[in-house]
Amino acid sequence: MSFQNWSASSSEISDLPLYAVELWHEYRVPIILTTLCFLGILRIYIHQTTDGKSELRALPKLYQPETTPQPQDAKTVSTVKDKQETSVAEKNDTKKQTAANAPRRIKGELPRKAQGQKEEEAKASKIQVLIFYSSITGNTEKIAKDFAQTLSASLATPTGSSEAEHAFLAPRIVDLSEADYDEYFITPPKVLEDEHGERSGEAVDLFYLFLLPSYNIDTINDNLLEHMQETHHDFRIDTSPLSSILGYSVFGFGDREGWPTEDEGFCFQAKEFDRWMAKLTARKRAYPLGMGDWKREGLTRLSEWQTGLTEVLKLVEQTGGLGEGVEGSGDPLESDDEADADEDDGEVVFDGSTEPGAPKQKSSGSIEDVEDMGRIMADGSAATAPAPIAIDFTTYGKTTAKPRKTQPLAVAKEMVPKNSPTYASLTKQGYSIVGSHSGVKICRWTKSALRGRGSCYKYSFYGINSHQCMETTPSLSCSNKCVFCWRHGTNPVGTSWRWVVDPPKMIFDGVRENHYKKIKMMRGVPGVRAERFAEAMRIRHCALSLVGEPIFYPHINEFLGMLHKERISSFLVCNAQHPDELAALQHVTQLYVSIDASNRESLKRIDRPLHRDFWERFQRCLEILRERRFRQRTVFRLTLVKGFNVEDEVEGYADLVEKGLPCFVEIKGVTYCGTSTSSSAGLTMANVPFYQEVCDFVVALEKALHKRGLKYGIAAEHAHSCCILLASERFNVEGKWHTVIDYEKFFELLEAKGPDGDFTPEDYMGPATPEWATWGQGGFDPRDQRVDRKGKPIEI
Ligand SMILES: Cc1cc2nc3c(=O)[nH]c(=O)nc-3n(C[C@H](O)[C@H](O)[C@H](O)COP(=O)(O)O)c2cc1C
Ligand code: SF4
Numbered sequence: 001m002s003f004q005n006w007s008a009s010s011s012e013i014s015d016l017p018l019y020a021v022e023l024w025h026e027y028r029v030p031i032i033l034t035t036l037c038f039l040g041i042l043r044i045y046i047h048q049t050t051d052g053k054s055e056l057r058a059l060p061k062l063y064q065p066e067t068t069p070q071p072q073d074a075k076t077v078s079t080v081k082d083k084q085e086t087s088v089a090e091k092n093d094t095k096k097q098t099a100a101n102a103p104r105r106i107k108g109e110l111p112r113k114a115q116g117q118k119e120e121e122a123k124a125s126k127i128q129v130l131i132f133y134s135s136i137t138g139n140t141e142k143i144a145k146d147f148a149q150t151l152s153a154s155l156a157t158p159t160g161s162s163e164a165e166h167a168f169l170a171p172r173i174v175d176l177s178e179a180d181y182d183e184y185f186i187t188p189p190k191v192l193e194d195e196h197g198e199r200s201g202e203a204v205d206l207f208y209l210f211l212l213p214s215y216n217i218d219t220i221n222d223n224l225l226e227h228m229q230e231t232h233h234d235f236r237i238d239t240s241p242l243s244s245i246l247g248y249s250v251f252g253f254g255d256r257e258g259w260p261t262e263d264e265g266f267c268f269q270a271k272e273f274d275r276w277m278a279k280l281t282a283r284k285r286a287y288p289l290g291m292g293d294w295k296r297e298g299l300t301r302l303s304e305w306q307t308g309l310t311e312v313l314k315l316v317e318q319t320g321g322l323g324e325g326v327e328g329s330g331d332p333l334e335s336d337d338e339a340d341a342d343e344d345d346g347e348v349v350f351d352g353s354t355e356p357g358a359p360k361q362k363s364s365g366s367i368e369d370v371e372d373m374g375r376i377m378a379d380g381s382a383a384t385a386p387a388p389i390a391i392d393f394t395t396y397g398k399t400t401a402k403p404r405k406t407q408p409l410a411v412a413k414e415m416v417p418k419n420s421p422t423y424a425s426l427t428k429q430g431y432s433i434v435g436s437h438s439g440v441k442i443c444r445w446t447k448s449a450l451r452g453r454g455s456c457y458k459y460s461f462y463g464i465n466s467h468q469c470m471e472t473t474p475s476l477s478c479s480n481k482c483v484f485c486w487r488h489g490t491n492p493v494g495t496s497w498r499w500v501v502d503p504p505k506m507i508f509d510g511v512r513e514n515h516y517k518k519i520k521m522m523r524g525v526p527g528v529r530a531e532r533f534a535e536a537m538r539i540r541h542c543a544l545s546l547v548g549e550p551i552f553y554p555h556i557n558e559f560l561g562m563l564h565k566e567r568i569s570s571f572l573v574c575n576a577q578h579p580d581e582l583a584a585l586q587h588v589t590q591l592y593v594s595i596d597a598s599n600r601e602s603l604k605r606i607d608r609p610l611h612r613d614f615w616e617r618f619q620r621c622l623e624i625l626r627e628r629r630f631r632q633r634t635v636f637r638l639t640l641v642k643g644f645n646v647e648d649e650v651e652g653y654a655d656l657v658e659k660g661l662p663c664f665v666e667i668k669g670v671t672y673c674g675t676s677t678s679s680s681a682g683l684t685m686a687n688v689p690f691y692q693e694v695c696d697f698v699v700a701l702e703k704a705l706h707k708r709g710l711k712y713g714i715a716a717e718h719a720h721s722c723c724i725l726l727a728s729e730r731f732n733v734e735g736k737w738h739t740v741i742d743y744e745k746f747f748e749l750l751e752a753k754g755p756d757g758d759f760t761p762e763d764y765m766g767p768a769t770p771e772w773a774t775w776g777q778g779g780f781d782p783r784d785q786r787v788d789r790k791g792k793p794i795e796i
Pocket of ligand 1: 135
C-alpha cells in the first residue's frame with residue numbers, strides 16, 4: 001500500500017465514526033431487537049436443562065459453585081472419595097461430607113433417616129445379615145449354623161409391609177478365623193456376593209451379628225479386637241468405617257464354672273467386641289449385648305436374644321432405620337445417665353435442673369442413694385445447684401370459688417391440653433401424656449434394673465421386678481401441694497374432678513403402648529442386659545403413684561380391672577384426702593396411704609392441702625383402711641422430712657398406726673428436689689435425713705408400737721433408697737417375715753372371687769423375705785452391681 005493511498009483511505013477512515021453514527025440512527029431499532037432476541041435464545045439454551053440447583057449444561061466452569069473441600073476436611077473427603085464404589089455409596093458419602101463440614105450436634109437419639117428416604121432405601125437394597133462367629137472347641141460353630149437357620153425362618157415371615165417383603169437375603173455365617181478383616185471391618189461390601197465371593201452388582205445393606213465365645217488365651221478374638229482398635233485409631237481411615245451398616249448386636253458365650261461373674265471374666269471378650277463395634281459403626285447397637293453360659297442357660301438366653309433381635313430387624317426392614325433411642329443409645333461405654341431428672345415412685349429425688357429448657361447441669365444429677373447426700377452437702381454442690389422456676393399453670397382458672405359437686409359445669413375442660421405449658425413441661429421431663437389427664441414415665445429404677453444396677457426397694461420387700469414395672473397415673477391432678485412434691489409446680493390441682501374424663505380403655509392402651517415404646521428406646525444403651533430387656537417387654541406390675549391422685553379418676557376401678565385382667569399387679573398410693581373414693585375402691589394388690597405427718601398442724605404445713613376439712617378427711621381414710629385390713633394389703637407410707645415431721649412425732653405416728661392398723665408401714669427418708677417452691681417452703685438439704693437417722697426413727701417407732709401392745713416388727717430394709725419396712729406380725733410365719741407377695745395367687749383369688757371378693761392379704765402371702773433384704777442386711781439385690789454416680793462399681 002502507497003503512502004498516497006494510505007492518506008486517502010485515512011481520510012475515509014476519519015469519516016467512519018460519523019458514518020457509523022448515521023447508520024446507528026437509521027438502524028438502531030432492528031439492531032437492538034436482534035441483539036435482545038439473540039441473548040434471550042442463549043439464556044433459554046443455557047437453562048433449559050437445569051433446575052437452578054444442579055450444574056449448568058453450558059458454561060459449567062463459569063457458573064459451577066466452589067466444591068473444593070476446606071483444609072480441615074481434607075482427610076474426611078479423601079477417605080470418603082477413596083471408598084466411592086457405586087452411586088449409592090456416592091450419595092451416602094456426599095451426606096457424610098456435608099455432615100463433616102457442619103458443626104457437630106449430639107442428640108439423644110439414634111440417627112434416623114428421613115421418611116421418604118427410608119422407604120426409598122428399604123426398597124432399593126436387600127438386607128444381608130452376616131453372622132460372625134469364632135470357635136475353638138466347636139460349640140459356637142454348631143450353634144451359629146443352627147442360629148442362622150432359625151433366624152432365616154423367622155425373618156421369612158412377612159411383616160405385612162408389601163414393599164419391604166422379602167427384603168432379607170438368607171443370613172450368612174462367617175467364620176472369623178477365615179474372614180478378611182479389611183473387607184468386613186474397614187470397607188464392608190456394598191454389593192451382593194455369592195458363597196464363592198462372586199459379586200452380582202446388586203446393592204445390599206448389611207447387618208452384623210456376632211456369636212462370640214470368650215477365651216482368656218491368645219486366639220483369633222484377640223487379633224480381631226486389635227484390628228478393630230487399630231482401625232479406629234488409624235488417621236488414614238475414617239474412625240467409624242462401619243457407619244454404613246444398618247446395625248449390629250453381639251451375643252457372648254462363656255463358662256460360669258471357670259469365670260463365675262463378669263468381674264472375673266465371664267464373657268469379657270463379647271463385652272469388648274460390643275464396645276469396639278459401637279465405635280466403628282458410630283453408635284449402631286441395634287439390640288442389647290446378650291450373654292449366656294453355654295453349659296447352662298446359654299441357649300435359652302440366645303433364643304430370647306434372637307426373638308428381640310428379629311423384632312428389630314423387622315423394624316429395620318420396614319423403616320430403613322433403627323428407630324428412636326434415649327440419650328446415650330449406642331454409646332460404647334456405660335454412663336450414669338439414668339441419674340437424670342427422675343423421680344422414684346412419685347417421690348422426690350434431688351434435681352437441680354427441672355426448669356423447663358434449662359441445660360442439664362452435670363454437677364446436679366440426681367442422688368442415686370442417700371449416702372451420696374453427705375458428700376454433696378460437704379462439697380457444697382447443693383448450694384450451687386440452680387433452683388428451677390415453677391411453671392405457671394393455666395389448666396385451671398384463677399378463681400378460688402369451688403364448683404359444687406352437684407353443680408353441672410357448662411363445658412368441661414381438658415386437664416392437660418396439648419397446647420398448654422403443663423403439657424410441654426411434662427413431656428420435656430420425660431412423661432408421656434395419654435389422653436388429657438393421664439401420664440406414664442419410666443422410673444429410674446426400671447432403667448437401673450435393665451442395666452443390672454439394682455432394683456427399687458419393692459423388689460427387696462415384695463418381689464417386684466423393677467424392669468417389669470410400669471409407673472403411671474390416670475390423674476395428673478392432686479388435691480395437695482406437698483412441700484416435698486417435686487412436681488407440684490408443674491401439676492394441676494383441684495379438690496374435685498372438673499375435667500373431661502377419658503375412657504379407661506383408652507388410658508390403659510395408651511399408657512401400656514407408651515411404656516413399651518420407652519423401654520424399646522433403651523435397647524441401644526450400653527449395659528442394658530438382653531435378658532432383662534426381653535423380660536421388660538412384659539409388664540407385670542403397675543405403680544399407680546407417679547404424680548397426682550389416682551383415685552381421683554372417676555373410672556379407677558375399671559382401670560384396675562384392665563390391669564388385673566392382664567395379670568399386672570397394682571400398687572396404688574393415695575393421699576388420704578378422698579374418703580368417698582377410697583371407700584368405693586375395689587381390690588388392689590397393695591393399697592397405700594401417704595402419712596406425711598402425725599398431727600393436724602404438721603400435716604397442714606407439709607401437705608398444704610386444698611381441702612379445708614383435710615384433717616377430718618385424713619382421719620376418715622384411716623378408719624376405712626382399718627376396716628379394710630383383712631381384705632386389702634394396706635400400707636402406711638411415711639416420708640420423713642427432718643425439721644418437719646420427724647422430731648417428737650414418733651408417738652403421734654404410733655397413734656395413727658394404732659388407728660389404721662395397716663399391714664405394713666414403709667418409712668422412707670425424703671430426697672430433696674431443690675425446686676423454688678420447696679425452697680420457699682423452707683426445705684433445704686438439711687431436711688434430708690441420713691439413713692442412720694431413719695433407722696433410729698424406725699427403732700423408736702417400733703418401740704412405741706410395742707408399748708401400745710401392737711405387734712409389729714422391722715421386717716426388711718433397702719439402705720440404697722433409705723427405706724425400711726415395719727410389718728404386722730400377721731406376716732411373720734414361724735419366726736420368718738413373709739413380706740413378698742404371691743402375685744399369681746392374687747390373680748387366682750381375684751378371678752375366683754371378683755374385684756369385691758372376700759379374700760385376705762394372708763391368702764396371697766408369698767415366700768419368706770430373702771435373707772439379704774432382712775433388717776441389718778442392707779437389702780441390695782445380690783444379682784446386681786451397685787455403682788456410684790459416675791457408674792463405677794461400689795463394693796458393698
Ligand atoms: C481355653 C479357654 C479359655 C476360656 N476362657 C474363658 C473366659 O475367660 N471367660 C469365659 O466366660 N469363658 C471362657 N471359656 C469358656 C468358653 O467361652 C466357652 O466354653 C465357649 O462355649 C467355647 O466356645 P467354642 O466351643 O465355640 O470354642 C474358655 C474356654 C476355653 C477352652
Ligand atoms: S415400684 Fe416400680 S415405679 Fe416404683 S420405683 Fe419401683 S420400679 Fe419404679
